[in-house]
Amino acid sequence: MTENAAVEVQKASRVYGAGSSAVRALDEVSLTIRRGEFFTLLGPSGCGKTTLLRLIAGFETPTTGQILIDGKDVSQTPPNQRRVNTVFQSYALFPHLTVSQNIGFGLEMLGRPRAQIKDAVARMLALVKMEKMADRRPQMLSGGQQQRVALARALAPEPEVLLLDEPLSALDLKLRKEMQLELKRLQTETGITFVFVTHDQEEALTMSDRIGVMSAGNLLQVGAPREIYNRPVNRFVADFIGETNFLTATIRNGIPRLSNGEAVQAKGPARLDGKTVTLAVRPEQVRIDPEGPIHATIAQTVYFGTDTHCHLRLADGTELVARLQSPPSGDIGLKAGEKVRIGFVPGAVQMLEG
Amino acid sequence: MARRDFSVSALPGFGTIAVIAFVLLYAPIVTMVIYSFNDSESVALWGGFSTRWYAAAWENTQVQEATIRSLIIAVSAALIATTVATMAALGTTRRGKFKGQTIIYIMINQPLMVPEIVTAVALLIFFAAIKVATGIQGLGYLILAHSAFCVPFAYLPIRARLEGMDMTLETAAADLYASPWQTFRRITLPLLAPGIAAGAMLSFVISLDDVIITEFVKSAGQDTLPTYMLGQLRRAVTPEVNAISTALLVLTVLLLTAFFLLTRRRG
Amino acid sequence: MARSSPARTGWLLSTPALILLFIGALGPLAIVVVYAFLEPGEYSGVVWNFSTEAWFRVFFERDIFDDTVSMADAHLTIFWRSVKLSLLTTFITFVIGFPTAWFIATRPPTQRAIWLFLITIPFWTNLLIRTFAIMEVVRNQGLLNSFLMWTGVIGRPLQILYTDTAVLIGMAYVYLPLMVLPLFAAIDRFDFKLIEAGYDLYASRTKVLRRVILPIVRPGIVAGSILVFVPSLGAYVTPRILGGGKNMMIGNFIELQFGQGRNWPLGAALSLILLLIVLVALIAYVRVTSNDGGRDGQT
Incomplete structure (x- = not known):
C-alpha cells in the first residue's frame, strides 16, 4: 500500500481462549509504521501493546487480519524467518555465551562468514560502547550494560524493524534518562525503524517520531508527540498523556458554559449547540487571574520546587489543578480557603465529545 | 483456515x-x-x-512376621532419623555460614553419595565384629543401619521448609516477649511441622523399601518383607509375591499422596 | 547478653546426626579400608596379617600349579560389563528422559503437577517391586515377547531374561525417574524468553535445541547422568534378578566375596574401587556445575 511502510498491520485481532472465556487482547487494529521512524506504542498494562509487538515479531499469530513487513504478508511466517529483531524486557541474554558471542549469535544463525561476524560484532560493541566487556558473561554486567548488549545483539543482523518491549523498565530513573537519549541516538545513526513499547508517557513523548496510544485492545490515536499532547482525540488519551483537568460544560451560542453559567474562553462549533461536552485543560495552562471569568476557591497548595500545584474547587464542586511557577521566594502567596478567579491560556482548552 | x-x-x-x-x-x-x-x-x-493370593499372603506366617519386622524397623528408623535430622537442620540452616558447615552437610548426605552395596559391605564387616566381640544379637543392628541411611531423606525436606520460613516471625515473637524456648515451641516448631512430617514419611518409605543393606546386615530369621520377597524368587515371580508387591505399591502411593499434600500447603 | 556462636550451636545440634552417621555408615567404611589389606580367613572373615594380595587379585590371577600370573579376565569382564551397562543405561535414560522432562515442564501449571506426580510414583516405588514388574515383561511369555510376536517381528520368543539386555532394560526402567527429575528441575528454571530470543535471532528448531537449550540446562543433564550412573554401577538387585547368576555386575561380584566366594579382603578391595569410581564421578560433577556461569569458557 504505502511505498515507505516498514510494517503494516491490517485489521489484526488476537483472541485468547475460546467461547465465553475468550479474551480479545487486540481488536481489529490497523496501523502503518513508516520506514526509519521511531514509533512508540503507548498504553497502560493490558492494553494490547505487547500483544501487537509479539504479532509483529512472530511469536503469536493474529486470529484475524494481516501483518505486512516490507510489503510482504508475514502473518504465518515463523519468527526465525522474519527480518525483525527484538529487545526483550528481561533482555533474555544467553547466560552461557559471552557478550561478543551474544551479539554475533544472529549473524551466525544466518550463516554469515566468520570474518563478517567478527567485523559486525566489533562495530556493534563500539556503537554501544561495550568494547571492554566483550569477553564477559551477561550475568557479570550491570542492568544498563546488559541493556546495551541486548540492543547490540538485536541490531547486529541489521533487521528491517527493531522491536523494543519496555526495555527501560528495569533501570533506575537516572539510567533510564540516559538510555532514552542513547536509544534515540542509535536510531538516528542506524536509520533502522524502531517500534518501542512503553507505558511511560514521558518516555514516549521525548523519544518518538510518532506515538500510537492504545487502550483495551484498540488503537485510539496515532500522531506526533505534540499532536497527541495538544490535540487528544478523547478523554482517555487526554488523561493518559500528561496531567489534565476535566470540566463539564454545555455549549450555548458557540460558547461553553459551566453549570453556573460562567463562560469558558474557548470556541465550540455551532453544531454542538445545546450539547454537553467535556473540556480538557492542562494544569500549566490554568492561570490565577483577577480578570478571569471563573470563580474558584483554593483547596490546597503543594510545593514541588520549581512548580507549585494549586488545587482549586469551582462553584459546581469540580476540582482543578493549576501548575504555577514558584516565585524566587518559594511562596506563591495563596492560602487554602482563599477565593480567586481563574482563566485559561487562549487556545489551550480542548473540547472532547461525550 | x-x-x-x-x-x-x-x-x-x-x-x-x-x-x-x-x-x-x-x-x-x-x-x-x-x-x-x-x-x-x-x-x-x-x-x-x-483375591486368593492376597488371602494366601495374609495367612502366611513368614509374610506376617516379615511385615511386622519391616514395620518395627521402619517406624523406629523414621523416628530416630527425623529427630536427629530436625536438630541438624535447625543447627545448619538460617544461622549464617559457619566453619565446618560444609563438612556437616557432606556427612549428612554421605549415604546418598556412597553406593549402597559399599555401605552394606562396611556394615556387614563392622557388625560381624561387634557380634563376635559382644555376642549381642537382635534387631538393633538393622534399626541402627536404617536410621543412618534415612537421615538425609529426613533432613532435606525439613531444611527446605526451614529455608522457606520467614525469619521475621521469630523476631516478631521475641519482640513480643517470648523466650527463645517459647519462640521455638510456639512459632518455629508448628511452622516446621509439615516439613518434619514429610521427612518422617520419606524415611519410613525408604526404610520399608530397603533391600541391599538389610540383606547384608540381617541375621538368620531376620527377613524383612523385601528380603523375604527376594528370597522367594526362583525362576519367576510367584502370584503371592505379586500380591505383596501390589499391597506395598498401594501403601507407597498413599504415603506419597499425603507427602504431596503436606509439602504443597506451604505458606 | 552472651550469645552462643552459630558454629557452636550448629555443631551441637548436628552432633546426634553425625554420631548416628558415623556409627551407621561412615565409620564402617574406614574398617573396609583396613580389611582390604588383610589376608582372607579360611571360611569367612580375615586373618590379621598385612597383605596386598586382595588388590593383586582384583586384576591378576595366579595359576595354582605353576604360579604363573595372568590377567584376571573374569574380573575384568565384570568390570567392563558394569561400566558398559551403566553408560548405556545413562544414555538411554537421557534420550527418553529429556523429552519427557521437557514435556512435563511445558504443560500448563495445573497439568504439570499431575505429570510430575506420575513420574514420582515409580520413583518412590520399591526398586524390588519395579524389577519384578519388568521381569514379568521381559520373560519368554512376557509382555515384550507377546508384543513382538503379535507384530510379527519375531516368530518365536526371544530369550531376553538372564541376558545383559534384560539387565539393561531393567536398569533403564528403574532409573528413568532419576534422570527425569533433575532434568525437569533444570528445564523448569529455564527462562523460555531465551528460546524466543533464539528464534528472534534466526535460529532453527534444532539450532535452538543445540545452541540455547542444551548448554543452559547442562547442570541438570550432568546431575541426572550422575544420579543414574552411580547407582547403576553399584546395582545389585536388578542384575541379580534379571541377569541370573551369570551376568554379574560389580555389586553382585562383591556380594559373592562375602557369600560363596568367602574372600572378604577381595570384597573390601572391590568395594573401595567402586567407591573410588563414584567419587571421581562426583568430583567431576561438582567441577562441571561450579564452573557453569563462571568465566568465559573459550579464552
Missing part, C-alpha cells in the same frame, strides 16, 4: 517420546497389579479374577 501460533516450547517428537515413556513406565506396574488378581497358579495365563 485455522491459524496456529508459533510454539516456542515445542520440539519435534518430544511429546510422542514422553507419552511413550509414561506408557512404558506404567505398563509393567499395571500388568503386575492385574496379575496379582489372577486365579491361575501360573503367572503366565489368566485364570479369572480372584
Whole structure:
C-alpha cells in the first residue's frame, strides 16, 4: 500500500481462549509504521501493546487480519524467518555465551562468514560502547550494560524493524534518562525503524517520531508527540498523556458554559449547540487571574520546587489543578480557603465529545 | 483456515517420546497389579479374577512376621532419623555460614553419595565384629543401619521448609516477649511441622523399601518383607509375591499422596 | 547478653546426626579400608596379617600349579560389563528422559503437577517391586515377547531374561525417574524468553535445541547422568534378578566375596574401587556445575 511502510498491520485481532472465556487482547487494529521512524506504542498494562509487538515479531499469530513487513504478508511466517529483531524486557541474554558471542549469535544463525561476524560484532560493541566487556558473561554486567548488549545483539543482523518491549523498565530513573537519549541516538545513526513499547508517557513523548496510544485492545490515536499532547482525540488519551483537568460544560451560542453559567474562553462549533461536552485543560495552562471569568476557591497548595500545584474547587464542586511557577521566594502567596478567579491560556482548552 | 501460533516450547517428537515413556513406565506396574488378581497358579495365563493370593499372603506366617519386622524397623528408623535430622537442620540452616558447615552437610548426605552395596559391605564387616566381640544379637543392628541411611531423606525436606520460613516471625515473637524456648515451641516448631512430617514419611518409605543393606546386615530369621520377597524368587515371580508387591505399591502411593499434600500447603 | 556462636550451636545440634552417621555408615567404611589389606580367613572373615594380595587379585590371577600370573579376565569382564551397562543405561535414560522432562515442564501449571506426580510414583516405588514388574515383561511369555510376536517381528520368543539386555532394560526402567527429575528441575528454571530470543535471532528448531537449550540446562543433564550412573554401577538387585547368576555386575561380584566366594579382603578391595569410581564421578560433577556461569569458557 504505502511505498515507505516498514510494517503494516491490517485489521489484526488476537483472541485468547475460546467461547465465553475468550479474551480479545487486540481488536481489529490497523496501523502503518513508516520506514526509519521511531514509533512508540503507548498504553497502560493490558492494553494490547505487547500483544501487537509479539504479532509483529512472530511469536503469536493474529486470529484475524494481516501483518505486512516490507510489503510482504508475514502473518504465518515463523519468527526465525522474519527480518525483525527484538529487545526483550528481561533482555533474555544467553547466560552461557559471552557478550561478543551474544551479539554475533544472529549473524551466525544466518550463516554469515566468520570474518563478517567478527567485523559486525566489533562495530556493534563500539556503537554501544561495550568494547571492554566483550569477553564477559551477561550475568557479570550491570542492568544498563546488559541493556546495551541486548540492543547490540538485536541490531547486529541489521533487521528491517527493531522491536523494543519496555526495555527501560528495569533501570533506575537516572539510567533510564540516559538510555532514552542513547536509544534515540542509535536510531538516528542506524536509520533502522524502531517500534518501542512503553507505558511511560514521558518516555514516549521525548523519544518518538510518532506515538500510537492504545487502550483495551484498540488503537485510539496515532500522531506526533505534540499532536497527541495538544490535540487528544478523547478523554482517555487526554488523561493518559500528561496531567489534565476535566470540566463539564454545555455549549450555548458557540460558547461553553459551566453549570453556573460562567463562560469558558474557548470556541465550540455551532453544531454542538445545546450539547454537553467535556473540556480538557492542562494544569500549566490554568492561570490565577483577577480578570478571569471563573470563580474558584483554593483547596490546597503543594510545593514541588520549581512548580507549585494549586488545587482549586469551582462553584459546581469540580476540582482543578493549576501548575504555577514558584516565585524566587518559594511562596506563591495563596492560602487554602482563599477565593480567586481563574482563566485559561487562549487556545489551550480542548473540547472532547461525550 | 485455522491459524496456529508459533510454539516456542515445542520440539519435534518430544511429546510422542514422553507419552511413550509414561506408557512404558506404567505398563509393567499395571500388568503386575492385574496379575496379582489372577486365579491361575501360573503367572503366565489368566485364570479369572480372584483375591486368593492376597488371602494366601495374609495367612502366611513368614509374610506376617516379615511385615511386622519391616514395620518395627521402619517406624523406629523414621523416628530416630527425623529427630536427629530436625536438630541438624535447625543447627545448619538460617544461622549464617559457619566453619565446618560444609563438612556437616557432606556427612549428612554421605549415604546418598556412597553406593549402597559399599555401605552394606562396611556394615556387614563392622557388625560381624561387634557380634563376635559382644555376642549381642537382635534387631538393633538393622534399626541402627536404617536410621543412618534415612537421615538425609529426613533432613532435606525439613531444611527446605526451614529455608522457606520467614525469619521475621521469630523476631516478631521475641519482640513480643517470648523466650527463645517459647519462640521455638510456639512459632518455629508448628511452622516446621509439615516439613518434619514429610521427612518422617520419606524415611519410613525408604526404610520399608530397603533391600541391599538389610540383606547384608540381617541375621538368620531376620527377613524383612523385601528380603523375604527376594528370597522367594526362583525362576519367576510367584502370584503371592505379586500380591505383596501390589499391597506395598498401594501403601507407597498413599504415603506419597499425603507427602504431596503436606509439602504443597506451604505458606 | 552472651550469645552462643552459630558454629557452636550448629555443631551441637548436628552432633546426634553425625554420631548416628558415623556409627551407621561412615565409620564402617574406614574398617573396609583396613580389611582390604588383610589376608582372607579360611571360611569367612580375615586373618590379621598385612597383605596386598586382595588388590593383586582384583586384576591378576595366579595359576595354582605353576604360579604363573595372568590377567584376571573374569574380573575384568565384570568390570567392563558394569561400566558398559551403566553408560548405556545413562544414555538411554537421557534420550527418553529429556523429552519427557521437557514435556512435563511445558504443560500448563495445573497439568504439570499431575505429570510430575506420575513420574514420582515409580520413583518412590520399591526398586524390588519395579524389577519384578519388568521381569514379568521381559520373560519368554512376557509382555515384550507377546508384543513382538503379535507384530510379527519375531516368530518365536526371544530369550531376553538372564541376558545383559534384560539387565539393561531393567536398569533403564528403574532409573528413568532419576534422570527425569533433575532434568525437569533444570528445564523448569529455564527462562523460555531465551528460546524466543533464539528464534528472534534466526535460529532453527534444532539450532535452538543445540545452541540455547542444551548448554543452559547442562547442570541438570550432568546431575541426572550422575544420579543414574552411580547407582547403576553399584546395582545389585536388578542384575541379580534379571541377569541370573551369570551376568554379574560389580555389586553382585562383591556380594559373592562375602557369600560363596568367602574372600572378604577381595570384597573390601572391590568395594573401595567402586567407591573410588563414584567419587571421581562426583568430583567431576561438582567441577562441571561450579564452573557453569563462571568465566568465559573459550579464552
